[in-house]
Amino acid sequence: xxxxxxxxxxxxxxxxxxxxxxxxxxxxxxxxxxxxxxxxxxxxxxxxxxxxxxxxxxxxxxxxxxxxxxxxxxxxxxxxxxxxxxxxxxxxxxxxxxxxxxxxxxxxxxxxxxxxxxxxxxxxxxxxxxxxxxxxxxxxxxxxxxxxxxxxxxxxxxxxxxxxxxxxxxxxxxxxxxxxxxxxxxxxxxxxxxxxxxxxxxxxxxxxxxxxxxxxxxxxxxxxxxxxxxxxxxxxxxxxxxxxxxxxxxxxxxxxxxxxxxxxxxxxxxxxxxxxxxxxxxxxxxxxxxxxxxxxxxxxxxxxxxxxxxxxxxxxxxxxxxxxxxxxxxxxxxxxxxxxxxxxxxxxxxxxxxxxxxxxxxxxxxxxxxxxxxxxxxxxxxxxxxxxxxxxxxxxxxxxxxxxxxxxxxxxxxxxxxxxxxxxxxxxxxxxxxxxxxxxxxxxxxxxxxxxxxxxxxxxxxxxxxxxxxxxxxxxxxxxxxxxxxxxxxxxxxxxxxxxxxxxxxxxxxxxxxxxxxxxxxxxxxxxxxxxxxxxxxxxxxxxxxxxxxxxxxxxxxxxxxxxxxxxxxxxxxxxxxxxxxxxxxxxxxxxxxxxxxxxxxxxxxxxxxxxxxxxxxxxxxxxxxxxxxxxxxxxxxxxxxxxxxxxxxxxxxxxxxxxxxxxxxxxxxxxxxxxxxxxxxxxxxxxxxxxxxxxxxxxxxxxxxxxxxxxxxxxxxxxxxxxxxxxxxxxxxxxxxxxxxxxxxxxxxxxxxxxxxxxxxxxxxxxxxxxxxxxxxxxxxxxxxxxxxxxxxxxxxxxxxxxxxxxxxxxxxxxxxxxxxxxxxxxxxxxxxxxxxxxxxxxxxxxxxxxxxxxxxxxxxxxxxxxxxxxx
RNA sequence: GGGAUGUUAGCUCAGCUGGUUCAGAGCACCUGCCUUACAAGCAGGGGGUCACUGGUUCGAACCCAGUACGUCCCACCA
Numbered sequence: 001x002x003x004x005x006x007x008x009x010x011x012x013x014x015x016x017x018x019x020x021x022x023x024x025x026x027x028x029x030x031x032x033x034x035x036x037x038x039x040x041x042x043x044x045x046x047x048x049x050x051x052x053x054x055x056x057x058x059x060x061x062x063x064x065x066x067x068x069x070x071x072x073x074x075x076x077x078x079x080x081x082x083x084x085x086x087x088x089x090x091x092x093x094x095x096x097x098x099x100x101x102x103x104x105x106x107x108x109x110x111x112x113x114x115x116x117x118x119x120x121x122x123x124x125x126x127x128x129x130x131x132x133x134x135x136x137x138x139x140x141x142x143x144x145x146x147x148x149x150x151x152x153x154x155x156x157x158x159x160x161x162x163x164x165x166x167x168x169x170x171x172x173x174x175x176x177x178x179x180x181x182x183x184x185x186x187x188x189x190x191x192x193x194x195x196x197x198x199x200x201x202x203x204x205x206x207x208x209x210x211x212x213x214x215x216x217x218x219x220x221x222x223x224x225x226x227x228x229x230x231x232x233x234x235x236x237x238x239x240x241x242x243x244x245x246x247x248x249x250x251x252x253x254x255x256x257x258x259x260x261x262x263x264x265x266x267x268x269x270x271x272x273x274x275x276x277x278x279x280x281x282x283x284x285x286x287x288x289x290x291x292x293x294x295x296x297x298x299x300x301x302x303x304x305x306x307x308x309x310x311x312x313x314x315x316x317x318x319x320x321x322x323x324x325x326x327x328x329x330x331x332x333x334x335x336x337x338x339x340x341x342x343x344x345x346x347x348x349x350x351x352x353x354x355x356x357x358x359x360x361x362x363x364x365x366x367x368x369x370x371x372x373x374x375x376x377x378x379x380x381x382x383x384x385x386x387x388x389x390x391x392x393x394x395x396x397x398x399x400x401x402x403x404x405x406x407x408x409x410x411x412x413x414x415x416x417x418x419x420x421x422x423x424x425x426x427x428x429x430x431x432x433x434x435x436x437x438x439x440x441x442x443x444x445x446x447x448x449x450x451x452x453x454x455x456x457x458x459x460x461x462x463x464x465x466x467x468x469x470x471x472x473x474x475x476x477x478x479x480x481x482x483x484x485x486x487x488x489x490x491x492x493x494x495x496x497x498x499x500x501x502x503x504x505x506x507x508x509x510x511x512x513x514x515x516x517x518x519x520x521x522x523x524x525x526x527x528x529x530x531x532x533x534x535x536x537x538x539x540x541x542x543x544x545x546x547x548x549x550x551x552x553x554x555x556x557x558x559x560x561x562x563x564x565x566x567x568x569x570x571x572x573x574x575x576x577x578x579x580x581x582x583x584x585x586x587x588x589x590x591x592x593x594x595x596x597x598x599x600x601x602x603x604x605x606x607x608x609x610x611x612x613x614x615x616x617x618x619x620x621x622x623x624x625x626x627x628x629x630x631x632x633x634x635x636x637x638x639x640x641x642x643x644x645x646x647x648x649x650x651x652x653x654x655x656x657x658x659x660x661x662x663x664x665x666x667x668x669x670x671x672x673x674x675x676x677x678x679x680x681x682x683x684x685x686x687x688x689x690x691x692x693x694x695x696x697x698x699x700x701x702x703x704x705x706x707x708x709x710x711x712x713x714x715x716x717x718x719x720x721x722x723x724x725x726x727x728x729x730x731x732x733x734x735x736x737x738x739x740x741x742x743x744x745x746x747x748x749x750x751x752x753x754x755x756x757x758x759x760x761x762x763x764x765x766x767x768x769x770x771x772x773x774x775x776x777x778x779x780x781x782x783x784x785x786x787x788x789x790x791x792x793x794x795x796x797x798x799x800x801x802x803x804x805x806x807x808x809x810x811x812x813x814x815x816x817x818x819x820x821x822x823x824x825x826x827x828x829x830x831x832x833x834x835x836x837x838x839x840x841x842x843x844x845x846x847x848x849x850x851x852x853x854x855x856x857x858x859x860x861x862x863x864x865x866x867x868x869x870x871x872x873x
Numbered sequence: 874g875g876g877a878u879g880u881u882a883g884c885u886c887a888g889c890u891g892g893u894u895c896a897g898a899g900c901a902c903c904u905g906c907c908u909u910a911c912a913a914g915c916a917g918g919g920g921g922u923c924a925c926u927g928g929u930u931c932g933a934a935c936c937c938a939g940u941a942c943g944u945c946c947c948a949c950c951a
Binding site for chain 1: 875876877878884885886887892893898899900901904905906908909910911913914915916917918930931932944945946947948949950951
């Protein structure tokens, strides 16, 4: 049956993925005779759907893991998902709402039942999608950050850190997400520059007929003002010292205080102090012993301190109060103003600084080794520019707010006593024991567990250890074998969220790094450079792309232009290029597959040289490939193979050895070509797993276990540099002949003759068969004197003539040669100038001087050849 | 405000210790080809004052200083 002219990926992909699964090629168990190679997946959110970022990220991981597997390492890629407390809880709340259920009406237990139900139904879709991409993860090891044993690890770690004195509880000003209804860590707040307004508001001075004007971006909080502050040295406001100001609309008296914190230049130099709603005001409040009036509810609406605005949302109030102030005559003016506003990374709500009781982890005390081991490159970041960022974060690391006012997550193992004290323990029974030290009469009924859960990242920071059950069973075979893992592939956005914290946890709990290398990918953007997002609708559906271009096409497309740390400007054209490459490979296979072998035939000279040459080329490329991989230059690695396949193998090698139409091929050339093909698809396999597996099995009869996924990576051999060097000249000649054909509009079908006049013609003789074949030359003369008026090609110092039957414009030939001659003379001049420079001769290294001398000799030789050719015209 | 980093062909990027890999690659573009694996292709070709200014050097895309523009991270004077 004829093989399809174009490669058709869809059924082939499903077939081989199932085959790999059936034969458990992804499965890994500790094997002391092999070197482990481990990657833990950055667990996508259970709520997640595959997007382009995942595609890039997981393709890279799969490339690394497949290569390691072929290199004979025990490759283990651990997949899993993250419970993502805020995101998932929001989804579940939304789902309940649709069913007419309000979270408020549910108990914690009821809610969690719904949440698990949701998770079982929708969670982990993303892992199935990754299979379409070809991800060779050990699915039997799939973990979930909230499965019982992982949660247990989280609780144990919490207790341990508490016992070590690193965790404390206290009232602090935290980042409050009114939409999520929870506190957030600093890392979960994204600051954006926004256009806002600066409102100038007049406060009456108590007992006087004068006014002071303050400037604020948040007029809705004026009822929570507890002071007005001016700079003590500000002459404009000295009359205010020790006076009172009256909050407009509320008519409440507040003191005027002075503090050098105030900048006289900004706004009016008068600040309204709102300790409950701004971190700086809060600090000022503490210093001046001001009362704190909190006028916001957790959901961002105003509470009873908002009086007439009670129950209204903070932003509605802002608009309304501005109107009311204007009517009351207290609004002086409004200015446009750019300010930076914090948004919740998860819910995109504007963050509210809010005073609340939270749990914190003291980071400074446990982060020492994590900083040190990245700075000294024990752990390497790719690209290394991220080291600086890492350092500055680590050096200024602040306490981590780890409590979240949510239900979906690990509940904090703290138990409150009736007296308000608390104990930290794994179970209520243990808690009771501890509590009894304070009051022996207590029972479990008297204890109340902390409602809050821990931050999601407080579980994912344990991931590289907990996926191998390293907490529950620290001496188990898996953790001992696989830890520390090798490479982590993730986005720079979560360098602090996750990577840094995993490193901290790694040293704290294993005394060792969690991974050796961190490859930080870029962000996938559209071709205009915009971040891909749902709201912009500029993100293609990866599964559709796979359908259109094939998984291999999409994988290579993604990798074509994504150096580590660089954003990827995604364009579907890249996938098309990937698909075209697949097709190219497919057709190369079709060609080879169609050959018939005649055992009686022996290899000709051209074939022998072709084999020698490609062997050298392959080994050179392999060396380059390894170098790229060692530096995590994945797209360069791909490009190396791409060019090797397309240019060197298809355009040169196959053309050199391909027999004439319906002619048989000799056995040796055939066998060697198959061997080359196998080596090529081996080094392609990590990038394009499916098509290479298909061709692997089509090239030869193989048993079902003999798969390329577990084939051995080609061995690096000595590169024959000499033949590569020689071939350059030959290729140059062939291109020049083809160019001459093009210029003179001579069809490639018309065979030409060649006369080569060279000092040393051995190279041309060696490649004679190849020249004839690739340039369609019927005969090459070496000794004949050149014919008059033949078009000449000058390569180095060699004159090559193409005698043509009907002569073509000798004037034109002359013109071209003169042009070339002039260029060479100019070039010679510059080289001679350099060589006659005394300082150059004395201070440049000998190698460079030698090089220049060689240049001069070559130029002279070439000039001579051109002149000789010119003389004939 | 602090820090990092970048600016090389129309686009995306390589270019390592300053010099024979020095101005490159892929894509795009132009010309000619349905040549017996492939038009998702073949052959050939044209594109760059290496952001700008100055300096160091025999020699600078590369080192130094400054300027302009961009990106990222951190901090947040209302």
